[in-house]
Amino acid sequence: MSALTESPAWRALQAHRREIDALHLRELFAQDAGRGQRLSLEAADIRLDYSRQRLTDRSLDLLLDLARSRQVEAGIAAMFAGDTINPTENRAALHVALRNFGADGRPEWPLAVQGRPVMDDIAAVLARLQAFSEAVRGGRWRGYSERPIRDVVNIGIGGSDLGPRLVCEALAPPAGSGLRAHFVANVDPDELDRVLAGLKPASTLFIVTSKTFTTAETLANARAARAWLLESFGDEQAVARHFVAVTTNLDAAATFGIPTESCFGFWDWVGGRYSLWSAVGLSIALALGMDAFRELLAGAHAMDRHFRDAPLAQNLPVLLALLGIWNVNFLSLPTQVVVPYSQVLRHFPGWLQQLEMESNGKAVDRDGNPVDYATAPVVWGDVGTNAQHAFFQLLHQGPQPQPVDFILPLSGRHDERERQRVANCLAQAEALMRGKTAGEVRAELTARGLAGVELETAIPHRVFPGNRPSSLLLMPELSPATLGALLALYEHKVYVQSLVWNICAFDQWGVELGKQLAGRMQAGLDGPADADLPALLERLRAAG
Numbered sequence: 001m002s003a004l005t006e007s008p009a010w011r012a013l014q015a016h017r018r019e020i021d022a023l024h025l026r027e028l029f030a031q032d033a034g035r036g037q038r039l040s041l042e043a044a045d046i047r048l049d050y051s052r053q054r055l056t057d058r059s060l061d062l063l064l065d066l067a068r069s070r071q072v073e074a075g076i077a078a079m080f081a082g083d084t085i086n087p088t089e090n091r092a093a094l095h096v097a098l099r100n101f102g103a104d105g106r107p108e109w110p111l112a113v114q115g116r117p118v119m120d121d122i123a124a125v126l127a128r129l130q131a132f133s134e135a136v137r138g139g140r141w142r143g144y145s146e147r148p149i150r151d152v153v154n155i156g157i158g159g160s161d162l163g164p165r166l167v168c169e170a171l172a173p174p175a176g177s178g179l180r181a182h183f184v185a186n187v188d189p190d191e192l193d194r195v196l197a198g199l200k201p202a203s204t205l206f207i208v209t210s211k212t213f214t215t216a217e218t219l220a221n222a223r224a225a226r227a228w229l230l231e232s233f234g235d236e237q238a239v240a241r242h243f244v245a246v247t248t249n250l251d252a253a254a255t256f257g258i259p260t261e262s263c264f265g266f267w268d269w270v271g272g273r274y275s276l277w278s279a280v281g282l283s284i285a286l287a288l289g290m291d292a293f294r295e296l297l298a299g300a301h302a303m304d305r306h307f308r309d310a311p312l313a314q315n316l317p318v319l320l321a322l323l324g325i326w327n328v329n330f331l332s333l334p335t336q337v338v339v340p341y342s343q344v345l346r347h348f349p350g351w352l353q354q355l356e357m358e359s360n361g362k363a364v365d366r367d368g369n370p371v372d373y374a375t376a377p378v379v380w381g382d383v384g385t386n387a388q389h390a391f392f393q394l395l396h397q398g399p400q401p402q403p404v405d406f407i408l409p410l411s412g413r414h415d416e417r418e419r420q421r422v423a424n425c426l427a428q429a430e431a432l433m434r435g436k437t438a439g440e441v442r443a444e445l446t447a448r449g450l451a452g453v454e455l456e457t458a459i460p461h462r463v464f465p466g467n468r469p470s471s472l473l474l475m476p477e478l479s480p481a482t483l484g485a486l487l488a489l490y491e492h493k494v495y496v497q498s499l500v501w502n503i504c505a506f507d508q509w510g511v512e513l514g515k516q517l518a519g520r521m522q523a524g525l526d527g528p529a530d531a532d533l534p535a536l537l538e539r540l541r542a543a544g
Contacts, residue, residue: 299484435466
């Protein structure tokens with residue numbers, strides 16, 4: 001047994017879980033008329049209603065005891081101190097520094113990485129992003145044929161794609177205004193081909209986003225985009241006017257044709273899935289403008305300030321993290337559903353999948369010992385109301401509950417569709433909690449005239465067990481600031497869970513194995529096959 005599962009705090013939670021096993025959420029609401037108001041918390045314009053989680057006040061107290069026993073407060077302080085909290089790569093993880101600016105635009109805290117101040121470097125990169133984005137948006141930066149840029153294509157993958165793609169779509173200006181942002185991540189040629197089909201080389205700018213400028217998928221797409229551009233211009237000099245890079249490998253970028261002055265760097269203490277706040281957000285600054293990008297940073301910083309300063313019991317990321325731990329480790333619910341009731345947040349589940357499962361999908365602890373407890377849940381979901389007509393049947397009547405995070409930004413509109421959107425979100429959360437008993441179904445069907453065998457046959461199919469946990473995250477609007485706060489909230493949630501589970505949230509060694517094997521497979525497709533490679537390779541080579 002591990003130190004975690006042997007700890008008094010863990011054992012107390014296990015015992016408590018058995019004590020409340022028979023409790024139903026309907027009963028908890030019936031016993032406490034103020035539960036909905038009392039079990040809620042707000043920070044940085046995000047309100048979390050967790051009253052529909054299967055827990056009591058005693059559950060919360062015990063979860064907070066667990067957090068204290070795992071020294072969560074010290075872990076939070078270590079992050080903001082720039083300590084080495086990524087031990088397998090001997091790095092800090094100080095993405096909070098990227099948005100560490102007060103209302104006056106100056107750094108709020110004197111943050112440093114392992115004793116070295118970083119805020120001047122960050123401010124300098126932001127100033128470069130602002131100058132470049134304003135030049136492009138204002139028509140002063142022009143393409144090779146002196147035409148203004150109308151389309152920006154970000155070529156990256158993973159953290160170099162998911163965050164910027166989410167933000168640009170969520171906050172996109174009305175069609176026809178500003179620059180159009182496009183994203184290419186998949187090495188499958190179809191994605192790039194479909195993007196390029198609607199673009200004109202003379203007015204397109206590509207951003208190659210790869211810290212090392214060696215990411216195989218990104219470089220393959222970048223080379224294909226480069227060939228597409230040169231097909232039109234026929235002059236290598238055109239590359240420098242239509243390509244920029246977010247990278248630290250200036251030599252490789254120069255070999256590609258991108259001069260140093262068109263490269264924007266970031267630091268090894270910025271992990272890929274935490275990097276949209278850095279120069280990786282160049283596509284955001286270009287598509288939405290630097291003012292919107294700074295508002296995004298400000299919203300995230302507001303959540304950072306809350307996370308750093310709020311006591312554990314009133315700390316929104318800590319509470320969200322503990323709710324997840326309760327569901328995964330003590331209620332034995334292995335997945336987490338996320339349903340944003342906003343079409344423009346359709347990329348949020350994908351972003352969150354990488355954040356949670358790449359960060360905490362680990363089977364060894366920080367000391368290299370195997371864990372004997374579940375870590376990251378499987379994260380999945382889609383936008384409401386579409387999801388109601390896809391997988392909500394399973395949520396309501398499947399044999400195992402699936403915890404749900406409902407995300408509901410208000411819009412200020414008051415038309416019929418808006419009322420339906422809000423009503424559907426609230427109704428689904430209530431239905432998952434309350435369910436419908438056999439007695440309620442019987443009364444309902446009897447009132448409709450059913451009786452006898454027909455009635456008895458119909459009842460089991462219409463019973464909903466309820467008691468299915470969910471949280472509701474409510475925002476007054478979807479703005480750069482509230483979106484920034486939402487993303488930072490989940491970032492910090494993941495970190496807190498890693499502290500409790502004693503795992504490293506900032507490496508991703510599991511990703512590397514597939515890359516290595518892909519190289520061997522590609523070599524086998526291109527030339528003589530390695531004797532150890534699958535016989536299927538020969539079939540594929542023959543088909544090619």
